[in-house]
Amino acid sequence: MSSLEVHAPDGVGEVHVDADLVALALSVLDLRDGDVLLVTSKVVAKAEGRQREQARDDAVAEETVRVVARRGPTRIVRTRHGLTLAAAGVDASNVTAGSVVLLPLDPDASARRLREGVRAACGANVAVVVTDTAGRAWRDGQTDIAVGAAGLRVLDDHAGRVDSYGNELAVTAPAVADEIAGAAELAQGKLGARPFARLRGRADLVLAVGDDGPGAAGVLRAPARDMFGFGAREAVVAALAAGVEESELRDGFGAPSSPADLADALATVLAAPVLIDAEGARELDGAPVVQVVVHLDDPALHVTALDALARAFRWTWHASGAEVRFSPDVP
Amino acid sequence: MSSLEVHAPDGVGEVHVDADLVALALSVLDLRDGDVLLVTSKVVAKAEGRQREQARDDAVAEETVRVVARRGPTRIVRTRHGLTLAAAGVDASNVTAGSVVLLPLDPDASARRLREGVRAACGANVAVVVTDTAGRAWRDGQTDIAVGAAGLRVLDDHAGRVDSYGNELAVTAPAVADEIAGAAELAQGKLGARPFARLRGRADLVLAVGDDGPGAAGVLRAPARDMFGFGAREAVVAALAAGVEESELRDGFGAPSSPADLADALATVLAAPVLIDAEGARELDGAPVVQVVVHLDDPALHVTALDALARAFRWTWHASGAEVRFSPDVP
Numbered sequence: 001m002s003s004l005e006v007h008a009p010d011g012v013g014e015v016h017v018d019a020d021l022v023a024l025a026l027s028v029l030d031l032r033d034g035d036v037l038l039v040t041s042k043v044v045a046k047a048e049g050r051q052r053e054q055a056r057d058d059a060v061a062e063e064t065v066r067v068v069a070r071r072g073p074t075r076i077v078r079t080r081h082g083l084t085l086a087a088a089g090v091d092a093s094n095v096t097a098g099s100v101v102l103l104p105l106d107p108d109a110s111a112r113r114l115r116e117g118v119r120a121a122c123g124a125n126v127a128v129v130v131t132d133t134a135g136r137a138w139r140d141g142q143t144d145i146a147v148g149a150a151g152l153r154v155l156d157d158h159a160g161r162v163d164s165y166g167n168e169l170a171v172t173a174p175a176v177a178d179e180i181a182g183a184a185e186l187a188q189g190k191l192g193a194r195p196f197a198r199l200r201g202r203a204d205l206v207l208a209v210g211d212d213g214p215g216a217a218g219v220l221r222a223p224a225r226d227m228f229g230f231g232a233r234e235a236v237v238a239a240l241a242a243g244v245e246e247s248e249l250r251d252g253f254g255a256p257s258s259p260a261d262l263a264d265a266l267a268t269v270l271a272a273p274v275l276i277d278a279e280g281a282r283e284l285d286g287a288p289v290v291q292v293v294v295h296l297d298d299p300a301l302h303v304t305a306l307d308a309l310a311r312a313f314r315w316t317w318h319a320s321g322a323e324v325r326f327s328p329d330v331p
Numbered sequence: 332m333s334s335l336e337v338h339a340p341d342g343v344g345e346v347h348v349d350a351d352l353v354a355l356a357l358s359v360l361d362l363r364d365g366d367v368l369l370v371t372s373k374v375v376a377k378a379e380g381r382q383r384e385q386a387r388d389d390a391v392a393e394e395t396v397r398v399v400a401r402r403g404p405t406r407i408v409r410t411r412h413g414l415t416l417a418a419a420g421v422d423a424s425n426v427t428a429g430s431v432v433l434l435p436l437d438p439d440a441s442a443r444r445l446r447e448g449v450r451a452a453c454g455a456n457v458a459v460v461v462t463d464t465a466g467r468a469w470r471d472g473q474t475d476i477a478v479g480a481a482g483l484r485v486l487d488d489h490a491g492r493v494d495s496y497g498n499e500l501a502v503t504a505p506a507v508a509d510e511i512a513g514a515a516e517l518a519q520g521k522l523g524a525r526p527f528a529r530l531r532g533r534a535d536l537v538l539a540v541g542d543d544g545p546g547a548a549g550v551l552r553a554p555a556r557d558m559f560g561f562g563a564r565e566a567v568v569a570a571l572a573a574g575v576e577e578s579e580l581r582d583g584f585g586a587p588s589s590p591a592d593l594a595d596a597l598a599t600v601l602a603a604p605v606l607i608d609a610e611g612a613r614e615l616d617g618a619p620v621v622q623v624v625v626h627l628d629d630p631a632l633h634v635t636a637l638d639a640l641a642r643a644f645r646w647t648w649h650a651s652g653a654e655v656r657f658s659p660d661v662p
Contacts, residue, residue, distance in 0.1 A: 002518045002525065006335040006532075069558040076558070084469040093503070094494045133503070137468035137559035138415040140552050141486045141506030143513070145470070155472045156521075163425045163523050172424070172464070172521050175472030179513035182474070186510050186533055187333045190487075190503050192494050194333065201337075202517055221471050227400040227407070228468035231558035232566035 004201035008187035008194040015043040015195065017051075022117035025196045031124045034203025037114065038184040041103055041132040041147050042094055043195040044110045050102045056092055059100045063088035069231025076135070076231070079103065082220045083147060086135050094192035103132065107148025108215030115150040115212065127152035127206045130216070131181040133190075137228055144185035146177035149216040153205045175219055176205055294324045335532035339518035339525040346374040346526065348382075353448035356527045362455045365534025368445065369515040372434055372463040372478050373425055374526040375441045381433045387423055390431045394419035400562025407466070407562070410434065413551045414478060417466050425523035434463065438479025439546030446481040446543065458483035458537045461547070462512040464521075468559055475516035477508035477547040484536045485549045506550055507536055625655045 009028035015021070021044065025037060045051065052059060064077040068084055079088045081103065089103040104110045111128040118126050130148030135141075146154065154177035161172075184197035207213050223229060299306065299319035306317050306324065317326045340359035346352070352370060362368060376382065383390060395408040399415055410419045412434065420434040435441045442459040449457050461479030466472075477485065485508035492503075515528035538544050554560060630637065630650035637648050637655065648657045 002339045002341075002520070004335075004337040004514070004518050006337075006514070008333045010333075071556075071558055094496060096496055133505075136506070138552055138557060139476070139506060139509065139550050141504040141509075141550060143474075143506050143510050158521055161522075163521075165425060165427055173472040174464075174516060174521060175467070175470060175474050176517060178470065178472075179474050179517050182510035183335070183337070183514035183517065185505060186507060186514065187335050189333070190489055190494075190505060191492075199517075219470050219472060221467075221469055225402075226469060227402055227562040227564070228559045230563040230566075232561040232563070233558065235561075235563035235566045 002201070004183070004199060006183050006187045006197060006199050008184065008189075008197040010193055012043075012193070012195055015046045017047065017049045019043075019047040021047050021114060022121050025114075026118070026121055029196055029198050031118055031122060031126050031198065032200070033125045034200070034206050035124065035126045036129060036152065036180055036199040036202065036206065037118060037126050038129045038131055038181065038188075038197040038199065039114065040188070040195045041089070041107060041130050042091060042101055042192070044104045044107065044114075044130050044148070045101045046095075048104050048110065050104060051095060051099055052102065053099045056087070056090060056100050059090045059102055060088045063090060063102055067234070068229065069234050071231075071233075078229075081107065081147065082217065083132075083134075085132070089132055089147070093190075103147060104130065108150065108217055109148075111148040111150035111215065112212050119209065125151070125206065125209050129177060129181055129184075131184060133185070143178070144181040146181045146216040146219060149177050149218075150212045151207045152177055152180075152213055153207060154214060154216060154218045156205065176202070177216060177219055180205075294326070295322050296324055299324050333532070335514070335530060337514050337518045337528060337530050339515065339520075339528040341524055343374075343524070343526055346377045348378065348380045350374075350378040352378050352445060353452050356445075356449070357452055360527055360529050362449055362453060362457050362529065363531070364456045365531070365537050366455065367458045367460060367483065367511055367530040367533065367537065368449060369460045369462055369512065369519075369528040369530065370445065371519070371523075371526045372420070372438060372461050373422060373432055373523070375435045375438065375445075375461050375479070376432045377426075379435050379441065381435060382426060382430055383433065384430050387418070387421060387431050390421045390433055391419045394421060394433055398565070399560065400565050402562075402564075409560075412438065412478065413548065414463075414465075416463070420463055420478070424521075434478065435461065439481065439548055440479075442479040442481035442546065443543050450540065456482070456537065456540050460508060460512055460515075462515060464516070474509070475512040477512045477550060480508050480547040480549075481543045482538045483508055483511075483544055484538060485545060485547060487536065507533070508547060508550055511536075625657070626653050627655055630655050 007029065011028055012024055015024070021039060025031075025039070029037070031037060060075065060077070063079050065080060066078050067075060068078055069076045074086060076084060076086050077088050078084055083089065083103075091101045092099075095101050107130045111130050115126060115128045118124055118128070128148075128150045129146045129152060131144045132147045133142045134145045136143065154175070156174045156176045158172040158174075180199050180202070183199060188194040188197050299322070317324055319325070338360065342359055343355055346355070352374065356362075356368060356370070360368070391406065391408070394410050396411060397409050398406060399409055400407045405417060407415060407417050408419050409415055414420065414434075422432045423430075426432050438461045442461050446457060446459040449455055449459070459479075459481045460477045460483060462475045463478045464473045465476045467474070485506070487505045487507045489503040489505075511530050511533070514530060519525040519528050630653070648655055650656070
């Protein structure tokens with residue numbers, strides 16, 4: 001039996017600038033080695049003086065590195081922290097009307113200070129997670145996520161581990177920092193009365209004293225691996241404006257010398273799997289591909305798509321019957 | 332103090348076709364009114380005979396409605412259920428080598444059957460959540476989400492509620508079904524030994540007997556509101572293949588009669604906020620806009636972008652100094 005407890009105490013009053021969050025947390029929670037202390041970014045930001053009498057749009061612009069997607073009033077942006085959040089995490093709820101609260105300047109640093117503070121105050125080795133509320137790409141509603149962390153194994157990486165059948169769990173890395181933040185939200189609610197929570201039962205995720213781990217920054221996907229860095233519409237507009245045929249697309253698909261890349265591109269354009277007859281991809285050992293042959297039921301249906309790809313890869317294509325033959329442009 | 336408990340018992344053996352999941356769950360968990368019973372989609376699928384001796388790629392193709400994004404070996408797809416999952420949720424872990432497990436045919440129906448079964452077996456009015464593991468667009472690692480649900484308020488919609496400062500929590504709707512699934516994963520782990528979990532402490536989310544609620548389908552974002560229905564690269568390729576200037580882009584930006592749409596489009600293309608001088612947007616009361624004036628420091632820098640937009644909206648544009656004047660094409 002594995003068990004978890006999440007407690008979110010009431011009785012925390014309004015948090016003001018320079019409030020002692022460690023003292024506040026310990027006044028309502030007892031903490032032991034192996035506990036995870038959760039704090040909403042809202043009160044961390046308030047304590048750090050990030051509340052402003054400022055127009056929301058100005059605050060959002062200030063926190064925004066670039067716009068990821070917009071639709072009507074909704075603006076999803078990449079923040080200074082590398083987070084992807086509606087309105088850059090700028091919040092006008094649970095604050096006096098007319099003012100806004102920005103995210104902490106460095107939530108991982110805030111978490112580290114809180115962890116050190118708890119250790120100094122009561123000797124407990126806890127992990128700290130600073131939480132905020134985020135929407136998701138394909139699902140309605142929001143879940144709380146970790147925007148700051150200290151002393152926590154944020155990704156419970158199973159790479160190399162095997163299940164009871166001996167299958168390697170290669171791609172499994174539970175984002176436990178975010179699951180913990182979501183669990184805390186279930187106990188804290190959204191009305192602002194419970195800024196602190198304690199999760200007990202996963203001491204295995206708490207790092208040794210002196211090791212703060214990667215922080216919540218360790219959960220951010222690197223731009224190079226981010227397939228959704230722009231909304232679908234924004235990607236198209238940006239590509240058009242940049243004259244995509246000449247650059248973006250080819251770069252997007254990587255080196256034009258790989259039959260796998262071409263199959264990828266074709267599959268994407270045709271929205272169907274594409275079989276490259278193994279014989280069809282000819283390389284001169286290790287040298288760039290000199291020819292790729294693809295079989296399509298009716299190439300004539302896909303002339304526009306094949307043209308776009310050939311342009312992107314700087315390849316030419318010729319179809320005879322169901323056989324489509326791609327070759328690199330001769331310079 | 333608001334408290335939650337999550338228990339994930341060991342001692343559940345291998346689950347075979349036609350296994351009685353209700354009996355299995357009750358053999359390791361006591362359930363009361365207001366509890367949430369969580370079950371991994373894996374064992375639900377096994378009990379429903381969704382394990383196959385089949386090549387993984389074939390199974391994925393079978394479950395895929397369309398490809399959302401691909402990069403190398405990674406294929407993120409929209410499944411029959413409307414879920415957006417890597418490899419369509421087809422899983423080769425925690426199964427005998429060489430076989431795969433597909434998602435249940437109708438996970439919400441599976442959850443409803445389990446809820447009814449628990450009620451019949453022990454009289455308890457519980458909610459049931461069928462969980463699976465999903466990646467996220469902008470964050471590394473995976474969290475468990477609800478792919479099936481019965482008797483649960485899946486979105487804890489705060490619309491209309493006010494915080495303690497009297498601000499309306501208009502856009503806040505915690506996706507509690509997913510937060511509950513993630514909390515369960517923290518107790519269950521990924522090694523397959525704990526397919527069941529019980530969450531106690533949010534009886535307020537459990538619906539009355541006879542009301543199964545919207546199910547996990549209620550958490551799926553409607554395609555019309557999905558800004559990330561294609562990967563950035565896939566969107567560009569698809570748009571090119573479709574000859575985007577003629578259709579996609581204009582449709583994407585909605586009616587060309589709205590100055591807000593135009594500002595949106597410009598801001599996206601220029602990756603910068605755009606000010607439409609209020610005087611500049613002229614409508615003949617309620618009738619389509621007849622003219623929009625935008626101010627840019629140097630319109631000459633943005634000719635390509637302005638052309639793309641004018642094409643998309645079927646507008647023409649003329650710049651004099653910093654003033655850019657858009658007018659609808661005269662048919």
